[in-house]
Structure formats: structure tokens, C-alpha cells
Amino acid sequence: xxxALEKIGAPNPIWExxxxxxxxxxxxxxxxxxxxxxxxxGGYDGKGVRVVSSSTQVQDWLAEPMITSLGGQLLxxxxxxxxxxxxxxxxxxxxxxxxxWTVVETRQQNGVCSEVLSPAPELTPELAEKAxxxxxxxxxxxxxxxxxxxxxxxxxxGELLVNELAMRPHNxxxxxxxxxxxxxxxxxxxxxxxxxxxxxxxLKPAAVMVNLLGVSDTHDFMDNxxxxxxxxxxxxxxxxxxxxxxGRKLGHVTVVGDDLSACLEMAEAARKQLNx
Amino acid sequence: xxxALEKIGAPNPIWExxxxxxxxxxxxxxxxxxxxxxxxxGGYDGKGVRVVSSSTQVQDWLAEPMITSLGGQLLxxxxxxxxxxxxxxxxxxxxxxxxxWTVVETRQQNGVCSEVLSPAPELTPELAEKAxxxxxxxxxxxxxxxxxxxxxxxxxxGELLVNELAMRPHNxxxxxxxxxxxxxxxxxxxxxxxxxxxxxxxLKPAAVMVNLLGVSDTHDFMDNxxxxxxxxxxxxxxxxxxxxxxGRKLGHVTVVGDDLSACLEMAEAARKQLNx
Numbered sequence: 371x372x373x374a375l376e377k378i379g380a381p382n383p384i385w386e387x388x389x390x391x392x393x394x395x396x397x398x399x400x401x402x403x404x405x406x407x408x409x410x411x412g413g414y415d416g417k418g419v420r421v422v423s424s425s426t427q428v429q430d431w432l433a434e435p436m437i438t439s440l441g442g443q444l445l446x447x448x449x450x451x452x453x454x455x456x457x458x459x460x461x462x463x464x465x466x467x468x469x470x471w472t473v474v475e476t477r478q479q480n481g482v483c484s485e486v487l488s489p490a491p492e493l494t495p496e497l498a499e500k501a502x503x504x505x506x507x508x509x510x511x512x513x514x515x516x517x518x519x520x521x522x523x524x525x526x527x528g529e530l531l532v533n534e535l536a537m538r539p540h541n542x543x544x545x546x547x548x549x550x551x552x553x554x555x556x557x558x559x560x561x562x563x564x565x566x567x568x569x570x571x572x573l574k575p576a577a578v579m580v581n582l583l584g585v586s587d588t589h590d591f592m593d594n595x596x597x598x599x600x601x602x603x604x605x606x607x608x609x610x611x612x613x614x615x616x617g618r619k620l621g622h623v624t625v626v627g628d629d630l631s632a633c634l635e636m637a638e639a640a641r642k643q644l645n646x
Numbered sequence: 647x648x649x650a651l652e653k654i655g656a657p658n659p660i661w662e663x664x665x666x667x668x669x670x671x672x673x674x675x676x677x678x679x680x681x682x683x684x685x686x687x688g689g690y691d692g693k694g695v696r697v698v699s700s701s702t703q704v705q706d707w708l709a710e711p712m713i714t715s716l717g718g719q720l721l722x723x724x725x726x727x728x729x730x731x732x733x734x735x736x737x738x739x740x741x742x743x744x745x746x747w748t749v750v751e752t753r754q755q756n757g758v759c760s761e762v763l764s765p766a767p768e769l770t771p772e773l774a775e776k777a778x779x780x781x782x783x784x785x786x787x788x789x790x791x792x793x794x795x796x797x798x799x800x801x802x803x804g805e806l807l808v809n810e811l812a813m814r815p816h817n818x819x820x821x822x823x824x825x826x827x828x829x830x831x832x833x834x835x836x837x838x839x840x841x842x843x844x845x846x847x848x849l850k851p852a853a854v855m856v857n858l859l860g861v862s863d864t865h866d867f868m869d870n871x872x873x874x875x876x877x878x879x880x881x882x883x884x885x886x887x888x889x890x891x892x893g894r895k896l897g898h899v900t901v902v903g904d905d906l907s908a909c910l911e912m913a914e915a916a917r918k919q920l921n922x
Contacts, residue, residue: 552879565875566876568882603843603845604845606844
């Protein structure tokens, strides 16, 4: 991914593919004190990612048979000083039609997406436009068919750097189910079937999605569903029907409205009551 | 239905159950020159309904074995002088919670719903409130569980009279799929499962639904689907996957937005292109 992005001129953090402890320690010496190390396979929701300051902290990975069988390289990246994380969701169909939703702010807890705010509050129009340009560049250069989520860092110096890519309907786009004329799921099908893309206009000025992450291995938030719905009939509660497990993505809540803070407040109130 | 409405004090047009040609002609003499006659079974989309000025025009019905086996009565109603038709959709769950959507104007062609405008344009707040009161009265008095659509006439003298009732998700409520925080289909399930009802707030100030009625026995509007979507990406086109037949309800188009006239214009443009 980093190679492909570099080739097309999309903004990467400083990175290197390293095969040995020495190579990693040299990178740390140049770009540390802390760096991000990622495995070439099996990464999601913070898994396969470590913040390290010495190669000793990834000795297990360097010796891992699965990794060595894939060429023995780990990805190491500078630890970007970022203000916040953004995500730009878009879709492209086989005929090349491209459509992008509002750029969102994503907030993580322990490496897992916790809240999505649409639109990203107080983002300059220049950076919002830049985010779409990056998404379009990647989508068109790589010939993406379907959805593309580009996760980005907004750095403290006002740059956008690509963090990760997801070529599918993505957690950062669940807000589109209620918040947009066309949801990301409908759009993804349109794109892969090469149908014309639907409008990505927001239905309301603001939308907030909060994930329902398991609070224990036994707590079922659906036990509080009726009481929460009664208290907050505008909150749209989605359950994935999965068994509870601490930290697992079990569902989400979306609230759309005129005011982003009010949406966030209501979504968080719903989550709090569901997780009680 | 007329008896039940009379009992609870909901506003009926003048009506009578008639078993003979003489009874019908007496009603026509008193409330004609034209009256509405309805069969006690098999009525929908204008079927089982005739506008008549003499009993000779329903001789076949008076002799129909199915009708005579049901008691031999036809429903006759005054032909109300109405400005337009309205529909009030609501839902009630088993616990008695009640929620109503915006009252809509429905426009018919040959007895079949053709357009639904939400909200009903230029309706006085008093009549809008009255429409909800009538729906609530019927829903609560009859112990409705699930959706209730009350079709009403707005008379030239500013009255509301009940035309027909439908206790199910209804054509007049399809606009809620895109136009409301909670769609009529979700709400109907909530109501019958005795879950708390969702918010019926509109997402945008206006919503328009136009039905796609078969223009011939062979024309498939899906042939024009891609071109129409390309031209009008904000129009939400629904196909029911049914075989084409002249006049048959084959699908519908919904457009939501800030301006009712603009929504109607776009929905009609989509219908025109689909029916080409």
C-alpha cells in the first residue's frame, strides 16, 4: 500500500519495509524515539500494530513463520504528530463515475473506532477539498471499483497523511445509512454492478455514529434496547446480533440532526444507557 | 367500517347499507344526483367502487352471488364535494403508544394513488391537528395494533370526512422510507412487536412520492433505470419486481428536499423518463 501510494504521489508518512532488527533500529534512530510497526497480514482494529522504541519489542514478529513466509518484512512508519484522524469515504463504479461523502472525524479508543462525526468539525474548506482529491487520486489511480475509505491524519502543521485504506463499506461510513441520500451499502452495490451512483448529499447538517463495543464478555446491550428507544426515539440503534465480548464491535448508534454537538450528546446518551 | 366510525364519532360522509334497487334509488333521490356505491368485499385501487345515478348501474352487483351470500348489502355514500384528498398515517403499539407522521395530500388517477405530497401543501394547522385527532380516535377506539392510514376528504367547506381506512403499511406512507427518521415499515414491526415507537420526524422539510403505474402490458421501466439514475441521482427509485401490466403498481419514486415543488418536479421528471 505504501509503495502504491508513493508511486501515485499520495501523501504518506515516512515509512520503510524492514527485514531485520538492525534496519528497524536505524529507522528508530532516524525517525523515533517512537515509531509504528505493522505486520504485513492480519491487521485490523489496532491488531498487528505496535508503537515501539526498540526492535526488541517486535522480536516475536521478526521470527513469526507467517511473516517470514511473506518475505520477512515489517512495515515501519514515523509516529505522526496528529491533531486528529479524518476519514474520506467515496465510491467509484466500473465506468469510472466517482462520488464522495462528507469528510468525517473519527475518534478511536484503544485503536478501535469509537465515534464518527460528520462533517469533521471546524475543518477548513481547503483540507476538506484536499481529502476528496486524495480519495479520487487513489480511487482512479488504483482503479478501485466499489467503496474506498481513506483514513488520514490531520497533522498539527495542517497536512493530510494517509493512514490506512479500506476498499469496502467501512465503519467510518455507517452514518450514511440514515445521514445521506444514498447509504454506503447501496452505493457499494451500485458501484460493483456498474449502476449510476446515487447522491451522497447529507439529509441533515450533522450526523454522529458511535460504536457499541462490548463492555464485558456477557453484557448484552439489547437488554436495554426498549428503555433506550423509549427515552431516545430519534436514536437509530443497530445490533449486529453477535455474541458479546469485551471490546468487540457489537453494534452502533446513529443520530442525525441540525447540530453536531446535540447529535453527539444524544448518541452518547444512548450508548451509555445501552451499556448500563 | 362506517358503523364503527359512526359509533365512535369519527366524521363520515352520509351513508347507508342498501339491499334493494328501491333503497338505493331512494338514497340517490335524497343525496344525488350522483352517489358512490361500494361492494362489501374485493375493493382496492378503485375496484369495487362506482359512481352512479341510478340503481340500474349496479344491477350486476345486486345479483352477484358473492355479495348476496354476504348479506346482500351494498354501501352507498354521498359523493362528497372535496377540494382534495388527505391521508394521515399513524402507528400504535400494543402498549398503547401512538405516533403520527406528517399529514399528506394524495392525488389519484382513475381511482389509483398517483402522487403523495408531504406535508399537504397549505393545510391549516387546525386541520392538520384535526387529522391527527381523527387518526388517534380511530386507532385507540378500535384498539389498532400496527399502522393505520386514514384517507380523508378535505371538503370545500373546510371539513375532514373519512374516506377509507387501511390498517397496514400503506401507499400514502412510502415517502417515510427516505423522508422520516423512522419508516412506516420499521414502525409497523415495532408496533406489532410492542417495541417503543421510533421518531416520526421528517428528515427534510418536504418529501414527494410518485407511483410508477404500468403504462402498458409490456413496458418495463427498469430498462430506463440507469439513464434515469444518472440524470437524477437524488431520486430514489423503487421497483417491486412485478410483471408489467397497464395501470399496475410496479414501483415508486421518492424525492426529499427543502422545497415541495422542486421535489415534485424531480419525482415527475424521473417518472416521465422511466415510463418513456
